[in-house]
Amino acid sequence: MKKHIIILVFLISTSLNLAAQANVYVSGTVKDAKGEALIGVSITIKDVPGMGTVTDLDGHYKLKMEPYHTLVFTYIGYETKEVLVKDQHTVNIIMKEAAANALNEVVVTGMGTQKKLTVTGAVTNVDIAQLKQYSTSNLSNALAGNVPGIIAMQTSGQPGQNTSEFWVRGISTFGANSSAYILVDGAERNSIDDINIEDIASFTVLKDASATAIYGSKGANGVILITTKHGQAGKVNISAKIESSYNARTITPKFVDGITYANLINEANVTRNKGVVYQPEELALIRSGLDPDIYPNVDWEKVILKPGAGSYRANINMSGGGSTARYYISIAYTDDQGMFKTDRILRKDYDTNADAKRWNYRVNTDVNLTKTTLVSVGVSGSLQMQNSPGLGNAANGNYNLWGELFGYNALLTPVVYSNGYIPAMGTGDPNNPTVMMNPWVESTQTGYNEIWINNIQTNINLDQNLDFITKGLHFVGRFGYNTDNQNEIDRHRWPELWKALNRNSTTGQINWQHLKDASDMVQTSGSIGDRYDFVDLLLSWDHSFAKLHNTGVTMRYTQDERMNSNAQNIGSDIRNGVAKRNEGLAGRFTYNYALRYFFDFNFGYTGSENFAPGHRWGFFPAFSGAWNIGEEKFVKKHIKWIDLFKIRYSHGKVGNDNLGDNNRFPYLYTISGSTTGYNWGTSDYTHWFGGTHYTQMASPYVTWEIATKNDLGTDISFFDGHFSATLDYFSEKRTGIYMVRNFLPEITGLESAPSANVGSVSLKGFDGNFAFKEKVGMVGVTFRGNMTYSKNKVLNEDEENQVYAYQYLSGYRVNQQRGLIALGLFKDYDDIRNSPKQQFGVVQPGDIKYKDINGDGVVDGNDQVAIGATSTPSLIYGLGASVTWNGFDFNFQFQGAGKSTFPIMGKCVWAFSANQWGNIYQGLVDNRWILSIIHI
Numbered sequence: 001m002k003k004h005i006i007i008l009v010f011l012i013s014t015s016l017n018l019a020a021q022a023n024v025y026v027s028g029t030v031k032d033a034k035g036e037a038l039i040g041v042s043i044t045i046k047d048v049p050g051m052g053t054v055t056d057l058d059g060h061y062k063l064k065m066e067p068y069h070t071l072v073f074t075y076i077g078y079e080t081k082e083v084l085v086k087d088q089h090t091v092n093i094i095m096k097e098a099a100a101n102a103l104n105e106v107v108v109t110g111m112g113t114q115k116k117l118t119v120t121g122a123v124t125n126v127d128i129a130q131l132k133q134y135s136t137s138n139l140s141n142a143l144a145g146n147v148p149g150i151i152a153m154q155t156s157g158q159p160g161q162n163t164s165e166f167w168v169r170g171i172s173t174f175g176a177n178s179s180a181y182i183l184v185d186g187a188e189r190n191s192i193d194d195i196n197i198e199d200i201a202s203f204t205v206l207k208d209a210s211a212t213a214i215y216g217s218k219g220a221n222g223v224i225l226i227t228t229k230h231g232q233a234g235k236v237n238i239s240a241k242i243e244s245s246y247n248a249r250t251i252t253p254k255f256v257d258g259i260t261y262a263n264l265i266n267e268a269n270v271t272r273n274k275g276v277v278y279q280p281e282e283l284a285l286i287r288s289g290l291d292p293d294i295y296p297n298v299d300w301e302k303v304i305l306k307p308g309a310g311s312y313r314a315n316i317n318m319s320g321g322g323s324t325a326r327y328y329i330s331i332a333y334t335d336d337q338g339m340f341k342t343d344r345i346l347r348k349d350y351d352t353n354a355d356a357k358r359w360n361y362r363v364n365t366d367v368n369l370t371k372t373t374l375v376s377v378g379v380s381g382s383l384q385m386q387n388s389p390g391l392g393n394a395a396n397g398n399y400n401l402w403g404e405l406f407g408y409n410a411l412l413t414p415v416v417y418s419n420g421y422i423p424a425m426g427t428g429d430p431n432n433p434t435v436m437m438n439p440w441v442e443s444t445q446t447g448y449n450e451i452w453i454n455n456i457q458t459n460i461n462l463d464q465n466l467d468f469i470t471k472g473l474h475f476v477g478r479f480g481y482n483t484d485n486q487n488e489i490d491r492h493r494w495p496e497l498w499k500a501l502n503r504n505s506t507t508g509q510i511n512w513q514h515l516k517d518a519s520d521m522v523q524t525s526g527s528i529g530d531r532y533d534f535v536d537l538l539l540s541w542d543h544s545f546a547k548l549h550n551t552g553v554t555m556r557y558t559q560d561e562r563m564n565s566n567a568q569n570i571g572s573d574i575r576n577g578v579a580k581r582n583e584g585l586a587g588r589f590t591y592n593y594a595l596r597y598f599f600d601f602n603f604g605y606t607g608s609e610n611f612a613p614g615h616r617w618g619f620f621p622a623f624s625g626a627w628n629i630g631e632e633k634f635v636k637k638h639i640k641w642i643d644l645f646k647i648r649y650s651h652g653k654v655g656n657d658n659l660g661d662n663n664r665f666p667y668l669y670t671i672s673g674s675t676t677g678y679n680w681g682t683s684d685y686t687h688w689f690g691g692t693h694y695t696q697m698a699s700p701y702v703t704w705e706i707a708t709k710n711d712l713g714t715d716i717s718f719f720d721g722h723f724s725a726t727l728d729y730f731s732e733k734r735t736g737i738y739m740v741r742n743f744l745p746e747i748t749g750l751e752s753a754p755s756a757n758v759g760s761v762s763l764k765g766f767d768g769n770f771a772f773k774e775k776v777g778m779v780g781v782t783f784r785g786n787m788t789y790s791k792n793k794v795l796n797e798d799e800e801n802q803v804y805a806y807q808y809l810s811g812y813r814v815n816q817q818r819g820l821i822a823l824g825l826f827k828d829y830d831d832i833r834n835s836p837k838q839q840f841g842v843v844q845p846g847d848i849k850y851k852d853i854n855g856d857g858v859v860d861g862n863d864q865v866a867i868g869a870t871s872t873p874s875l876i877y878g879l880g881a882s883v884t885w886n887g888f889d890f891n892f893q894f895q896g897a898g899k900s901t902f903p904i905m906g907k908c909v910w911a912f913s914a915n916q917w918g919n920i921y922q923g924l925v926d927n928r929w930i931l932s933i934i935h936i
Helices: 002-020 209-218 258-271 280-288 300-304 401-406 439-444 633-638 829-833
Strands: 024-032 042-045 052-054 060-065 069-074 081-085 093-095 106-109 112-115 123-125 150-154 164-168 181-184 187-189 200-206 223-228 234-248 308-321 325-336 355-368 373-389 422-426 435-437 447-465 473-492 497-503 510-516 522-545 549-564 580-593 597-608 617-628 642-656 670-672 693-696 705-718 723-740 755-776 779-796 822-825 848-850 875-885 888-898
Touching: 042 060, 052 060, 052 234, 060 069, 081 093, 106 123, 106 200, 106 223, 150 779, 150 875, 181 209, 187 473, 187 522, 209 223, 209 580, 209 597, 209 617, 209 642, 209 705, 258 280, 300 401, 300 439, 373 439, 401 439, 422 439, 422 510, 435 439, 597 642
Parallel strands: 024 093, 181 223, 422 497
Antiparallel strands: 024 060, 042 052, 042 069, 069 081, 106 112, 123 200, 150 164, 181 187, 200 223, 234 308, 308 325, 325 355, 355 373, 373 447, 422 435, 447 473, 473 522, 497 510, 522 549, 549 580, 580 597, 597 617, 617 642, 642 705, 670 693, 705 723, 723 755, 755 779, 779 875, 822 848, 875 888
């Protein structure tokens, strides 16, 4: 009995001793090889999620932990170091500066994170620090020429709408949606432009089938993955940043002044054997400017536009916490001022400029519930206000102010008449009061618009280490809810408008025409929005055996739904009250031997309730493999300057189930009882027979587009990372593009043809980037560059039979521009008589001579062929360099685009064809054809 008591006491004593050792404080200092303290070194406990701290201003740290765990020290630009802590309480570390190579670079993929060395797909890890160097409020504007694989184009400079459209490896469909699938912290987003760039921790572009197959029917257009920052254990870290930039106006077309315009219209009339419009004495008044009410000469660009405008950005964030809980909090403000000049004389009570303001906020919190369980909660959002002139904002669809600016010549009206009357052009007919205000009136006297856009994103993540079941097993669960809303308030008014007709020949006074009475401010408003919620569950297992074989298995389940009130008038149609729902199962199997030979298999099995039962689910597989030549024994022994030389290939299928907001349940018929009914036997839809009829024919077999993708690429890193490059050749065939059929026999009587998955497009191209880095003493130099080239071709657009082969859309680019081919100008009447007849009115010497493509002796619409390229560039490239010295950073970046064509159209080209209001582009005037003698 006594023996048993002694043993029991010993066991209790041992247990108490072990309990006392369960948690110890470890402290120390982290320095570099020169003995300088390193600030902000991340110190974590291996295999214990969320536990860690950072070094302070003196390089010191202190951490509470269990003994016999490994501390991991990481710092940007230095080699990671691991130290096993047994019973010591002090651990001092000397960190070695890392060679600038890609071996340890970590990238975010759809299934988590992995080292770039093991990636077999086409994945680009975007350098956030480089994007921050651009003075832009919208993230999409920084992508072109910076990210290989991204084709981007900015089409507006108006604040709030000055975002860029971008496509991953170009456009490979003419269907409803060609945009990339965007995920921010696992939640689907429609745009990246309302994200505060200071909050971004990683930005990854997934480009090939191997990388996007797990997204199934949503991954065909490429995927953008963005993760945001989280706090680190340690002292409170507060960072504040204020930026100010000046945005100079882009180069705009130069238009002719008033006297040039008057001479040109006289010249045009003489050429057409008509009388002149402006007599010599009138030309003298225009030239002298002595009668600006009747003979104005206004440079509208100078009147309306400033040379540039300011942009201001402020951001403050705070992070910190301890081993149990950590936080990251940020607030940001952006103010983009407009370039329109505002009127402070007649309009003092409101602002008519085109400007935008945005407020961003984010709170990310991490809590360790246990040693193996981490819960993260994130709340973020933005509020944006856009202001614009009453008649000049592209968002409300009323007027295009830029179009009016370029379509209003210098002679039409003054800015304001000398007596204060506000000018306009028009008929003054009370039954048809058509008026055209000058650009200054439109932009300053017609009211103003406000658009308020707000969004809120919430998410909860559960990260569970399951090593207690089997080593390498890991579970992640994500749950989120997002909401977006837009409210538009339009406040429009009409000023009293007048037109100066002429001067009384006796009194010299102006004869006025009253065109329109003034109206009070009228307000209209509307709102749109959507909500989105999702569940994302991921289970992964990584295992190594025999030291050389590394395997991984990941399974993922997703479910989401979205209710969009933008395109759905809820209540008028039962279909519009049903949220769009998707569900999916995805998997990945990876294997590599000695980090030398790699094989991955990925799949997505996704479903959409938008399709008919029996056609809702699709299987999208992809495989990829890679050979890291740099790990071969011969190379490691004899070619030691090779760090990484990896060749990879992938092949697979991905889908696109986005048919557009207006294609809800396309497998159903829609029926109407309107009076139009059927149109029997006529193609002009003028002979209707009333009655109940189909307005939408059912497409029972409709499904998603399928993209079959191939990618052959290489990743290299030489000379300890001083030179690195990536190059990919890719090809894709997109089939099953959803479109309205072009074959509709007239005997059906239907008002529209049914839709089906019949379109197809092919795409080929390449993308790549390189970087050269060198550091000598305190000076660091980097040269970098990237390029993306992508060209598509329509294979099938379900076209009707054409008379000539060149009239088919197939064989040409998506959105290929078409027109007549100009051979030059007609020299004289003999040239006209000896040329094919131009079917565009009376032809005279100096007119454009077009090519008769089909050889039928006339030039008409049948001679239009594919000309130029498309407005979307096929080539995007960028070159840059940076020099660092003693804490200073000097950068430059050059970006370019090519292989795109923009037509010159509109009033500035057709100034004299239909009216005398349009402006004239100076480039059309220079070197024009002129009669040898013109008598005026």
